[in-house]
Amino acid sequence: MKKRTFILSLSLCMLSFHLQAQQTDTTRYLKGKLKVITTEKENGEGKEFTKVTMGAKKDAPRTRLETSWGSFDLGFNNYIDRTAYGTMNFADMNSIDNFAFMNPAAQAADFELRTGKSIHINFGIVKQQLSLYKHYLNLVYGLTYDINNWHYRNPITWRKEDASKLTTTGSPFANTNATTVTRDTVRYSKNKLVTNYLQVPVLLRFETSPHHPSRNVYISAGAYFGYLVRSHTKQIEEGSKNKRKTFDDFNLNKFQMGAQFELGYEGFSIYLKRQMTTLTNYGTVQYPYAFGFRLTGL
Numbered sequence: 165m166k167k168r169t170f171i172l173s174l175s176l177c178m179l180s181f182h183l184q185a186q187q188t189d190t191t192r193y194l195k196g197k198l199k200v201i202t203t204e205k206e207n208g209e210g211k212e213f214t215k216v217t218m219g220a221k222k223d224a225p226r227t228r229l230e231t232s233w234g235s236f237d238l239g240f241n242n243y244i245d246r247t248a249y250g251t252m253n254f255a256d257m258n259s260i261d262n263f264a265f266m267n268p269a270a271q272a273a274d275f276e277l278r279t280g281k282s283i284h285i286n287f288g289i290v291k292q293q294l295s296l297y298k299h300y301l302n303l304v305y306g307l308t309y310d311i312n313n314w315h316y317r318n319p320i321t322w323r324k325e326d327a328s329k330l331t332t333t334g335s336p337f338a339n340t341n342a343t344t345v346t347r348d349t350v351r352y353s354k355n356k357l358v359t360n361y362l363q364v365p366v367l368l369r370f371e372t373s374p375h376h377p378s379r380n381v382y383i384s385a386g387a388y389f390g391y392l393v394r395s396h397t398k399q400i401e402e403g404s405k406n407k408r409k410t411f412d413d414f415n416l417n418k419f420q421m422g423a424q425f426e427l428g429y430e431g432f433s434i435y436l437k438r439q440m441t442t443l444t445n446y447g448t449v450q451y452p453y454a455f456g457f458r459l460t461g462l
Contacts, residue, residue, distance in 0.1 A: 226374060228295045232306075232462040235288030237435060239456015241312045242279060245272050247449045261342040262415065262447025274320055274347065275448065281315040281356075284437075284454035286363075291462040299374035304367040304384060304462060312452065314357040319348040322357060322397050322414050343415035345447070354400040354407070359416060359443075361390035365424055377430060384426035388437065392418045415445045426458070433458040 249271045263270040291306030324343055367386030373379050396411040422439035439452040 226295070226299050230293045230462070232288065232291045232293075235286075235291060235308075235461020236459045237284070237286035237288075237456055238459060239284045239435070239454055240279060241282050241284040241314070241452060241454040242277055243443060243450040243452045245275060245448070245450050247272070247275075247447075258342060258415070258446040262344055262444075265344055265346045270345070274318055274345070275450070276317045278315040278317050281313070283313045283315075284456055285311040287311075288461050291365075293369065293462055300371055302369040302371065304365070304369050304386075306365060306462070308363045308365060310361045310363045310390060312359045312454065314359070316352075316355045316357070319350060319352050319355060321346050321348055321355075321399070322412075323410070324412060324414070343412075343444075343447070351402045352399050353402045354398060356399075357397050357414075358395060359392065360394040361420060362393050363388050363390040363420075367424060367426070369426075380430070382426075382428045382433075384424070384428075386424055388420075388422050388424050390420040390422075392416055392420075415447060417441055417443060417445055422452075428458070431460075 247270075250269050266274070287309045289307045289309060291304060291308075294303045294305075295301075296303055322343060322345055365386065365388040367384040369382055369384040371380055371382045373381075392413060394411070395413055395416055396409050398407060398409050400407045420439055420441045422437055422441070424438075425436045426433050428434070434457055435455065437454045441451075442448075443450045443452050
């Protein structure tokens with residue numbers, strides 16, 4: 165009897181080993197959101213593939229404070245233009261200087277963007293989610309690096325002028341380091357302004373089923389605050405490979421503040437950001453916004 169039991173046990177072990185060698189599935193969960201399945205066949209000699217799916221571990225444990233390193237947003241940016249083009253009776257002389265060398269006068273078409281190429285990118289350096297009430301209501305905050313590409317359709321150039329130049333009114337520049345926007349006679353295959361801000365988002369997040377991620381939907385709303393750390397223009401003339409980069413803060417707003425909204429499900433979310441401060445300090449009156457998808461992270 166003992167011999168039969170030993171043989172049966174040995175047979176079951178060999179069968180289990182054979183099945184495991186024939187096909188091995190390894191499932192891993194990343195932050196309870198992305199499900200990674202790795203399949204290997206034929207003792208490792210066959211085809212191996214990895215499948216990544218949006219999913220979540222059912223009844224995943226939650227902690228009161230959750231930390232995420234490295235989120236990634238990808239979308240598009242544009243702005244709402246409320247500049248009073250054609251009226252040079254600005255209260256700030258700098259606003260007149262900004263358009264001083266545009267003849268005929270500046271108009272909204274000069275600042276029209278290539279919407280398909282004006283890309284918004286946001287890298288989440290670190291984010292935390294603090295549960296305020298059983299994970300149904302949460303506070304989300306962190307530090308991110310935000311990049312906007314303002315890709316212009318028409319050949320305009322941002323540049324700094326010195327005080328020796330005069331405005332069209334014959335008065336000296338009010339700012340000895342004034343920024344002006346001019347039209348160029350050449351055509352550009354690429355003509356863009358790039359802004360880089362360090363941002364601090366502060367959002368309230370509501371989750372419908374925080375302990376069942378497979379059916380959890382979340383809505384976030386709040387504000388973000390940013391500081392300009394770098395900006396430049398990049399221009400490439402049509403038919404040429406030579407590119408020209410100019411690094412300067414121009415007359416960009418050093419500080420920004422805006423509203424942010426997010427809607428997510430199982431690790432995938434969409435976002436909308438609307439800036440309440442203008443893109444520049446004087447001249448144009450443009451309020452940026454961005455929308456897109458969050459691919460990873462909080």
